[in-house]
Amino acid sequence: MDSATSRNMDDQRREKDGIIYFDRGTVEGKDGQKYDRFAIQTHFVEVGEDQSELVEKYVRPFYQEGDVLSFGAKVMCMCVKSVRTREEVKPGFWANILWKFAGINGTGIGVHEPYKMQLVIDLVGLPRVLLAAFLSAVTKLFGMRGVFYKVCGGGVGGIDGFYTRSSFKTYHELALINPENPTELCEELEKKTGIPVVLMDANDINRDQLGKSSNMPLTDEQLQDAMIDNPSGQGDELTPLILIRPVA
Numbered sequence: 001m002d003s004a005t006s007r008n009m010d011d012q013r014r015e016k017d018g019i020i021y022f023d024r025g026t027v028e029g030k031d032g033q034k035y036d037r038f039a040i041q042t043h044f045v046e047v048g049e050d051q052s053e054l055v056e057k058y059v060r061p062f063y064q065e066g067d068v069l070s071f072g073a074k075v076m077c078m079c080v081k082s083v084r085t086r087e088e089v090k091p092g093f094w095a096n097i098l099w100k101f102a103g104i105n106g107t108g109i110g111v112h113e114p115y116k117m118q119l120v121i122d123l124v125g126l127p128r129v130l131l132a133a134f135l136s137a138v139t140k141l142f143g144m145r146g147v148f149y150k151v152c153g154g155g156v157g158g159i160d161g162f163y164t165r166s167s168f169k170t171y172h173e174l175a176l177i178n179p180e181n182p183t184e185l186c187e188e189l190e191k192k193t194g195i196p197v198v199l200m201d202a203n204d205i206n207r208d209q210l211g212k213s214s215n216m217p218l219t220d221e222q223l224q225d226a227m228i229d230n231p232s233g234q235g236d237e238l239t240p241l242i243l244i245r246p247v248a
Contacts, residue, residue: 017061022231022239026247029225034247037231038062039239042075044168051079051185052192054241062243063195068218072232072240073201073210074160076185077176084119084175086162091118094126098133102148111148115162119175123159124152155180158201158208167236182211190215198223200242202230218246 012022024037040058051071059069077083095118102112111117121129132151139147149157161175178201179185186197190213198212200223207227209220218226226244233239 019058019061021062022233022237024229024231024242027226027228029222031222031225033222033225035226036245036247037226038243038245039231039233039237040241040243041238042241044170044238045075045078045240046170047078047081047083047174049079051076051189054079055189055193055195059195059241059243060193064245066217066246068196068198068216068223068244070198070200070202070223070227070232070242070244071186071189072242073158073178073182073199073208074176075240076179076182076199077160080179080185082177082179083161084177086115086173089115089118089122089175091115092121094130095121098129101133101137111156111159113162116159116175119159119162119177120152120156123177124156128152158210178210183213184211186211186213189213200227200232202227202232218244 012024014021014023020041022039022041024039026034026036028034040062042054042058045054054075055069055071091114095114099112099114099117102117111120129152132148135151136148155178158178159175161171162173163171166172182199186199189195189197196213196216198216199210201208201210207224207230209223212223216223223244227242231242
């Protein structure tokens with residue numbers, strides 16, 4: 001983190017009842033609606049923790065009627081145990097070959113690692129991965145990017161982890177896979193907490209909306225507007241819970 005980013009975080013940092021949060025400021029959507037956003041800092045969430053307890057502990061003190069919650073997909077993966085360990089993944093012949101040709105996207109995420117490539121093969125099957133690798137190699141000659149992930153589908157682009165450079169040792173040995181039932185998870189979380197929830201896999205380039213509860217008052221476009229600058233920040237900030245407050 002550079003000094004300018006650090007100073008900006010210090011300016012945004014707030015605390016209430018012992019809970020730290022960051023005021024990410026107000027943004028205006030394409031329809032003119034404005035949103036305040038509050039990035040709430042949590043502890044490092046371990047595998048199997050209860051997502052509703054996280055909301056009650058960290059979000060409830062700030063919640064106001066009309067607010068909605070963006071819940072980080074990676075933390076949801078930890079809560080519902082949608083994870084794989086290195087011990088569970090055994091790189092085979094093709095994984096050990098294909099990872100060497102994999103690129104890294106603008107967020108530093110990719111399958112440029114044998115364990116992650118094998119995980120992709122395990123999830124979608126070797127034939128699709130070979131087809132995706134072939135088409136990716138051909139289309140790159142014409143300046144096209146991201147074909148591998150589009151062909152593989154199945155949420156492959158949402159795989160995170162197995163990062164030896166991560167600040168958290170847990171992610172050195174663990175990969176996270178976006179859950180298969182995101183809408184149901186949002187419905188369940190809203191039922192328990194009374195807060196409308198959207199499950200978001202966000203970074204500085206994309207804000208992939210995986211699911212939302214049925215009582216969500218904001219449209220998909222409005223949610224994208226509210227999260228346009230990735231108020232979640234980077235992973236080591238531990239701010240996966242974003243309270244979005246429409247400004248009257």
